[in-house]
Amino acid sequence: MDSQQSTNYLIHLECADCGATVSAETIQHLCPACGGILLARYDLARIQAEVPRERIASRLWSDGLWRYAELLPLDDPADPMEHVTLGEGATPLLALPWLSAELGVDAWLKDEGLNPTGSFKARGAAVGVTRAKRLGARTIALPTAGNAGAAWAAYGARAGLPVVVAMPRDAPALTQREVSLYGARLHLVDGLISDAGKWIAQGVQAEGWYDASTFKEPYRLEGKKTMGYELAEQFGWRPPDVILYPTGGGVGLIGFWKAFQEMAALGWLAEGAKPPRLVVVQAAGCAPVVRAWEAQAEATEFWQGAQTVAAGLRVPGPLAGRLILRVLRETQGTALAIEDDDLRRALGELGRHGLWVCPEGAALLPAVRRLRNEGWLREGERVVLLNTGSGLVYPDVESLNE
Amino acid sequence: MDSQQSTNYLIHLECADCGATVSAETIQHLCPACGGILLARYDLARIQAEVPRERIASRLWSDGLWRYAELLPLDDPADPMEHVTLGEGATPLLALPWLSAELGVDAWLKDEGLNPTGSFKARGAAVGVTRAKRLGARTIALPTAGNAGAAWAAYGARAGLPVVVAMPRDAPALTQREVSLYGARLHLVDGLISDAGKWIAQGVQAEGWYDASTFKEPYRLEGKKTMGYELAEQFGWRPPDVILYPTGGGVGLIGFWKAFQEMAALGWLAEGAKPPRLVVVQAAGCAPVVRAWEAQAEATEFWQGAQTVAAGLRVPGPLAGRLILRVLRETQGTALAIEDDDLRRALGELGRHGLWVCPEGAALLPAVRRLRNEGWLREGERVVLLNTGSGLVYPDVESLNE
Numbered sequence: 001m002d003s004q005q006s007t008n009y010l011i012h013l014e015c016a017d018c019g020a021t022v023s024a025e026t027i028q029h030l031c032p033a034c035g036g037i038l039l040a041r042y043d044l045a046r047i048q049a050e051v052p053r054e055r056i057a058s059r060l061w062s063d064g065l066w067r068y069a070e071l072l073p074l075d076d077p078a079d080p081m082e083h084v085t086l087g088e089g090a091t092p093l094l095a096l097p098w099l100s101a102e103l104g105v106d107a108w109l110k111d112e113g114l115n116p117t118g119s120f121k122a123r124g125a126a127v128g129v130t131r132a133k134r135l136g137a138r139t140i141a142l143p144t145a146g147n148a149g150a151a152w153a154a155y156g157a158r159a160g161l162p163v164v165v166a167m168p169r170d171a172p173a174l175t176q177r178e179v180s181l182y183g184a185r186l187h188l189v190d191g192l193i194s195d196a197g198k199w200i201a202q203g204v205q206a207e208g209w210y211d212a213s214t215f216k217e218p219y220r221l222e223g224k225k226t227m228g229y230e231l232a233e234q235f236g237w238r239p240p241d242v243i244l245y246p247t248g249g250g251v252g253l254i255g256f257w258k259a260f261q262e263m264a265a266l267g268w269l270a271e272g273a274k275p276p277r278l279v280v281v282q283a284a285g286c287a288p289v290v291r292a293w294e295a296q297a298e299a300t301e302f303w304q305g306a307q308t309v310a311a312g313l314r315v316p317g318p319l320a321g322r323l324i325l326r327v328l329r330e331t332q333g334t335a336l337a338i339e340d341d342d343l344r345r346a347l348g349e350l351g352r353h354g355l356w357v358c359p360e361g362a363a364l365l366p367a368v369r370r371l372r373n374e375g376w377l378r379e380g381e382r383v384v385l386l387n388t389g390s391g392l393v394y395p396d397v398e399s400l401n402e
Numbered sequence: 403m404d405s406q407q408s409t410n411y412l413i414h415l416e417c418a419d420c421g422a423t424v425s426a427e428t429i430q431h432l433c434p435a436c437g438g439i440l441l442a443r444y445d446l447a448r449i450q451a452e453v454p455r456e457r458i459a460s461r462l463w464s465d466g467l468w469r470y471a472e473l474l475p476l477d478d479p480a481d482p483m484e485h486v487t488l489g490e491g492a493t494p495l496l497a498l499p500w501l502s503a504e505l506g507v508d509a510w511l512k513d514e515g516l517n518p519t520g521s522f523k524a525r526g527a528a529v530g531v532t533r534a535k536r537l538g539a540r541t542i543a544l545p546t547a548g549n550a551g552a553a554w555a556a557y558g559a560r561a562g563l564p565v566v567v568a569m570p571r572d573a574p575a576l577t578q579r580e581v582s583l584y585g586a587r588l589h590l591v592d593g594l595i596s597d598a599g600k601w602i603a604q605g606v607q608a609e610g611w612y613d614a615s616t617f618k619e620p621y622r623l624e625g626k627k628t629m630g631y632e633l634a635e636q637f638g639w640r641p642p643d644v645i646l647y648p649t650g651g652g653v654g655l656i657g658f659w660k661a662f663q664e665m666a667a668l669g670w671l672a673e674g675a676k677p678p679r680l681v682v683v684q685a686a687g688c689a690p691v692v693r694a695w696e697a698q699a700e701a702t703e704f705w706q707g708a709q710t711v712a713a714g715l716r717v718p719g720p721l722a723g724r725l726i727l728r729v730l731r732e733t734q735g736t737a738l739a740i741e742d743d744d745l746r747r748a749l750g751e752l753g754r755h756g757l758w759v760c761p762e763g764a765a766l767l768p769a770v771r772r773l774r775n776e777g778w779l780r781e782g783e784r785v786v787l788l789n790t791g792s793g794l795v796y797p798d799v800e801s802l803n804e
Contacts, residue, residue, distance in 0.1 A: 061463030061492045062636050086756060087496060087513055090463045092489020111489055114516050117758070118794050158756030174797055181753035181793075181801060234464050351583035354488060354560030356519070391583075392520050392794040395576055399583060 009047050010073045013038040013218050016323050024073065027135045029216045037323055038218040039258065040073055044265045047071070053268045057233065065089025065123055065226035071262060072226075073131045073219055084130045084159040086116035088123050089226055093234045093384075098353060099365075103372045106382040108240070110231060113357065113390030117178070119312075120227065120388045121151035124251060127223030128212055129155040137210035139164060141203055143196030145248060146175045146311040147389060152212060153184035164209060166196035172311055172394060192306060194317055214249035215319045221258065224251045228259025231384060237263075238270040241381040244367055246360035246388055247280040247289055247335075248315035250324040257327045276384075278327060280335035281367040283308030286316055287337035289324055294335070298322060309340050309397050310359035312388060334376060338363040341400060347391070348399035359397050361387030411449050412475045415440040415620050418725050426475065429537045431618045439725055440620040441660065442475055446667045449473070455670045459635065467491025467525055467628040473664060474628075475533045475621055486532045486561040488518035490525050491628055495636045495786075500755060501767075505774045508784040510642070512633060515759065515792030519580070521714075522629065522790045523553035526653060529625030530614055531557040539612035541566060543605055545598030547650060548577045548713040549791055554614060555586035566611060568598035574713055574796060594708055596719055616651035617721045623660065626653045630661025633786060639665075640672040643783040646769055648762035648790055649682040649691055649737075650717035652726040659729040678786075680729060682737035683769040685710030685745070688718055691726055695737035700724060711742050711799050712761035714790060736778060740765040743802060749793070750801030761799045763789030 012021045013028055017036030022028055024040060031038055051070045059067040065088055069077035076082060091114050099107040112120035129152065132140055140156050141164040142148065149165040156163035163184035167176070168191060179186045189195045197213055204211045211217065232239055239260060245253045260275035280289045286306035292299065300321030306314050318324065328335060346365035350357055364385040371377040391397075414423045415430055419438030424430055426442060433440055453472045461469040467490055471479035478484060493516050501509040514522035531554065534542055542558050543566040544550065551567040558565035565586035569578065570593060581588045591597045599615055606613045613619065634641055641662060647655045662677035682691045688708035694701065702723030708716050720726065730737060748767035752759055766787040773779040793799075 057462070058460070060459070060636070062495055064494060085494075085496070087494020087516055090492060092466060092487075093464055094487070094489060111518075114489055114518065116513075116516065118520075118792070154756045154758070156756075157754055174794075177797070178758060178793075181750070181758060182756060183754040234462065348583070352559055352585040354556045354558075354584060356556070356580065356583060390520070390794070391580075392576075392792070395579070395797060 008075050009042045009070050009077070011041055011043050014041045027137065027210065028218065029211055037215045037320055040218050040222050042071060042262070044262060048266045053237065061090045065126065065223065068226050068229045071229070072127060073222055075134065082130065082134070083126070084133060084155055085126055086122065086154060086158055088115050088126045089230065091115060091230065093231070099368070103369065104379045105372060105377060106380065107368065107385070108382070109355065109385045109387055110227065112227070112386065112388050113392070117147070117151045117154050118390040118393040119147040119151065119358065120224065120252060121147040123223035123226055124148070124220035125151035125155040125223070128152070128217060128220040129159050129161065131219040132210050132212065132217070133159050133161055137161065139207070139209045140212050141200050141209035142212040143167065143193050143200045144171070145193045145314050146171045147393060150175050150178040150182070153179045153182035156184060157182045164200070164203060166199045168192055168196060172396060174393065174395060193315055214251060221251055221255055224255035225259040227252060227386065228256045229263065232260070232263055232269065236270065237268055238273050239276045240384045241276060242279060242377060242383040243276045243386055244279045244281055244364045244383065245386045246310070246313060246363050247282055247324065248312045249318050250289070250320045252386065252388070253278055253280060254320060254323055254327055257331060275331060278331045278333040279367070279371065280324065280328060280333070281363050282335070282337045283310050283313040283343070283363065284337040284339045286314050288316060288318065288321065290335040290337045292321065292325055293328060298325065300325070310343060310363060312358070312360045313363070334371070336367055336370060338366050342366040344398065344400040347397070351399060356391030357387045358389035358391055358394055361385065361389065410477050411444045411472050411479070413443055413445050416443045429539065429612065430620065431613055439617045439722055442620050442624050444473060444664070446664060450668045455639065463492045467528065467625065470628050470631045473631070474529060475624055477536065484532065484536070485528070486535060486557055487528055488524065488556060488560055490517050490528045491632065493517060493632065495633070501770070505771065506781045507774060507779060508782065509770065509787070510785070511757065511787045511789055512629065514629070514788065514790050515794070519549070519552045519556050520792040520795040521549040521553065521760065522626065522654060523549040525625035525628055526550070526622035527553035527557040527625070530554070530619060530622040531561050531563065533621040534612050534614065534619070535561050535563055539563065541609070541611045542614050543602050543611035544614040545569065545595050545602045546573070547595045547716050548573045549795060552577050552580040552584070555581045555584035558586060559584040566602070566605060568601045570594055570598060574798065576795065576797060595717055616653060623653055623657055626657035627661040629654060629788065630658045631665065634662070634665055634671065638672065639670055640675050641678045642786045643678060644681060644779060644785040645678045645788055646681045646683055646766045646785065647788045648712070648715060648765050649684055649726065650714045650762070651720050652691070652722045654788065654790070655680055655682060656722060656725055656729055659733060677733060680733045680735040681769070681773065682726065682730060682735070683765050684737070684739045685712050685715040685765065686739040686741045688716050689739035690718060690720065690723065692737040692739045694723065694727055695730060700727065702727070712745060712765060713796070714760070714762045736773070738769055738772060740768050744768040746800065746802040749799070753801060758793030759789045760791035760793055760796055763787065763791065
């Protein structure tokens, strides 16, 4: 496409640390100047002038997260042929009347389990694979603690691009099988996601693979941020007071922050609306962000001996640790850790209310109770539990009955 | 609610066999006159006058299948508090360019795996439980070959209604566990869904359970028919030429037939549009409809020794056999059976295109090829494969590689 005729609103990538800008028209990974995380920047003033939020609202659910096309890294937001899609996004928001009554708040659950491959990872993979294909990537490679591998393998297969996935040998057996079913190359490592990452880095170096590791490409984040746009739209463009987010690599958390920043700049939020306070929820057996937050540190430290049944939270050294902590400060958020037994109990309790969530999502129930009991969450506030995946993805994690 | 103030468009139930009408305001099961299947009838003339299809189109995806509220058994279609919902419906429709190119048709897959509990059964359970609760049911009971049990258990839990589920001991282990997780009572029988049905019938008689067996209450069908409304809307109110449907109990098939009848009466379909030809796809190891269709019989006969890995197709004596055959005749459809090895091969092939479908859905791939090769499906026709559930629900069914 002739770039002069482009309706593309993506202008460049900007380093979250040093502010350097680089082209979005070629393959980029981390900031070439300082190694920081690159964020996609759009011409928000032009979008504000040209795209009323009502245009978004008039689009059919079938477009899923592509309903927000102008805020996504596309050459032509109006061309659906550009999307690599399996029907991701447009997930439900469920009222939790029993929890609202118990805590005296207005509690909701956004259910990301209703995505292709059963988790919110589909959002990042859909946009990430779409952009990687457009930029000429030939083989996509990533390490994963579980779900992301299944998602990228599925979208790679849909796009006709080879995918290489490395994961810990103790990652869920179902996910391992799923990655193979999608025809991706699966490599198992004895160790954690960080060890899988080292193996991928070697292949990136030696084979020229496209590195799709968390935050080592800027577009997974763009997919995840659509959760924020959807939440705003579902609540009539008035953000909730608080969002609880089970945090491994932190892409969704940073996605919410970025989405609400963009919507504020676009003037899409309701009169007087404030961005939500974001809450990091981690497993007590792997809580690098919580430890750093409590120590008022600027960066996370590698968590030794990470252990939890919630595979998606087994991320001992998140690359975005520094940015996650900044997001918590900027949004007046907080961070807390939950014991595995408590999340397994919550899994059973949510089941008896008709909700089979993933273990990561289950951790949010004890977390919201603790925040309310401590008074951090105030009476009458609207709070969203962001359930990242379906219980179907984790058939081996047993719930504990109370 | 005062019925004089009601905006309820549901007028009565009508027997599909003898045409008798009965009240929709009390609990009803089969036709009291002849034992036939009861269909919900609406005041379509009043809906046509009062509800433009554009009003439906303007509703947010978050309402899921309740976007078609006026065509559902609700006291007040405008009152969302009446819905028992887990976010069902509004599922994606995916283009299959590789299959279209191979067959010279316009092939799509509607992915019902992106429903709560991972299958299209959620639609029937959402509407069925909503109506059962409204009519005063106290305990919901049903036999199931698998998925329906999980769905009704989940929606019962969401509604706060006890649920009793009976299923064959060889039903998928995951589904058995899921039913228990939702707090339902699980009863296992040595035998088939028909034997589970007998056990339920005893409890209905002795304990006064609300019988939610397939077609023994009229509202599961109302939930399933929303697949037809969605398809029409997704294609700009122009129905596809052909829909392939993996048929166990046949609720979805009859739901499509009913939905396109209603839309035709409402004047919602595009100018000159014809209702789709509906195709029954069964497993070769349990194909009572196919056998009856080929024999040009009026009714199905009980299939002895039913066996297939596709649990949802293991329905040897569908209650609606007669109506299914009538629907095939009326829509100029057809019926065919697929060997398990072929559907397992298709499972692997679809996986390599990024789609992990259920075994029932996988059967549609060899079916559409056969229909095209035989010329029944004509060049350039638009065909939809209705995938009823996610592969995640059937982790034990292995694909065969070619």
